[in-house]
Amino acid sequence: MLGIALIGFAGFAALCLAMEKHFSDLLGCKPRPQQVRLLRVAGWLLLMLSLVLSVHLRGWGHGLVEWIAVLMAGVTLWVFVLPYQPRLLLGLAAASLVLGPLLAVLAG
């Protein structure tokens, strides 16, 4: 489930960066339109991927419940730590992108 949580976390991070205000706050430059589109698509795909994996690994009942739970926890962590430790969170999101699928594959 940790893998799924990390994938979802990375998904929300991408969706957050897909907003111009957050992108320029966090990365210090204005995003190009393609970047915004790419981030938005990637974010949604990651969320979908985590859902599919969760249902696949844990079944519909537990899969849905646990998916919503880890997503809520991840995005809450992101939003409330962001003003204090933006670099740490960006690093964590990047690491999740690698670690998440890896853990999910190992769990499957």
Add this chain to the structure above:
Amino acid sequence: MKEGFRQAMAWLHTWTGLIFGWLLFAIFLTGTLSYFKEEINHWSQPEVRRHALDPVNSLGLAQRYLEANAAHAGSWMIRLPNAREAALSVSWRDPEAGRRGFVSKSLDAQTGQPVEARDSRGGEFFYRFHFQLEMPYPFGRWLSTFCAFIMLVGLVTGIITHKKIFKEFFTFRPGKGQRSWLDGHNAIGVLVLPFHLMISYSSLVLFMYMVMPAGILASYSGNTGDYFNELFGRDDPPKAANVATPLVPLPTLYAKVQEQVPGARIGYIQLHNPGDSNAQVTFTQASADNIAYKRSAKWTFDGTNGALLSQGAPESGAMATAFSFAGLHMGNFAGPWLRWLYFVFGVAGTAVIGTGLVMWLGKRQLKHAKSEHMPSELRLVEVLNIASMSGLLLAVAGFFWANRLVPVALEGRADWEVNAFFLAWLLSLVHAVLRPGRRAWGEQLALGALAFALLPLVNGLTTGQGLDHSLQVGDWAMAGFDLTALAVGLFLAWAASKMLRAPKPVAKRASRAAKKPTADVVEVG
């Protein structure tokens, strides 16, 4: 028209939030604690020792104990130990003691001997409080159900009021006074919204029979007992034949259940007429095994020959939906990490209510920032805010301190724990009345910090099961309680230090925000 609607919703959000916020805060906080009901029970009764789970052996022990001590009773109940409950609980109805003659014993899961644990309501107190509010039946349930409805109203009106739900989805700006409180309130509300909606809606489902009784009353000719019997698939117990017949060994029946559902964990076992030729034994699967409550996960055996008589009736679609909401609300299915998330989301729900109450006052205080005296109605809200939030935390701490300090042999000591809870709450109200707002906050939070941070120490000194012991033997429920108390203490110390320090000069920024109210947010209130 659209703006008018939004304003109306904002008004509703503001005022129902204020009137019911104090009670909702208490309901959410104690409800959150209830996710660790069994763990709190374990901490409250440290005399009950934890052993490796062995259901077959436990069943044999329970049967032996009951046959030796309750052979004359008309019915028995056995609760097997599980990952969260250490004790093997047996209870029976004593026919000589009349209607209230219900005897319960906690047995050691390894020896089968009764454990003389201290008399305490433990986590059960917080669990009961969160929907009965220590009021006589049915008033507490009515009030808490109404609060659940208000919470649902608060969520819906909050969403309507909050214009930029997607634009500010990821927004939290700390250190900006009222602005930060609103950001925090909105962010916790929105990000954890699925949980908030599930909790408040499922509360209404749980008490559906109270909220919308007409259908039940009409279909069952006013006899709600029949409704519940049919809903939960309960049959009338068989009459005793008064022919002594030995009871089949319970472990053999356990094996038969395992044949039906391999790996099923058993919650409790109910026996009617044990030792009689009309004996009947019902095994019910543990609620930890399924998300939804399942009336079908139940097997009834003939107690003399062990034949399977019946299995619980399957659920209809509507029933399965309602039972799923009930199961999601109570979270019995959750393993350790999901249980912690439940706890965190419960804290988040409590925080949404708390930040709302703080904002209601903060906003109105700004208008009177220049005058010497606060209007008395604002002072009233301030006092109630303090007593209902930091005061409740002190009350919870008071309960746990009483659990460790009230002598074990004292008659009615469980009631004294509850008295300590309410006494601490009352004293915090008196304190809030006597002290100026910010000082009162700071002092109560500081006292709460001490009370929680010292709990592990008190535990270690009074029971010898402090962190040094529990971490060593791997008693995670005990250690988790102590560590959580420590963390709460640290958090309260941080909050107290913010309150006791002179307020930061945010008034300027806030007043500028107040001048252009509609630009950022719809005025809540």
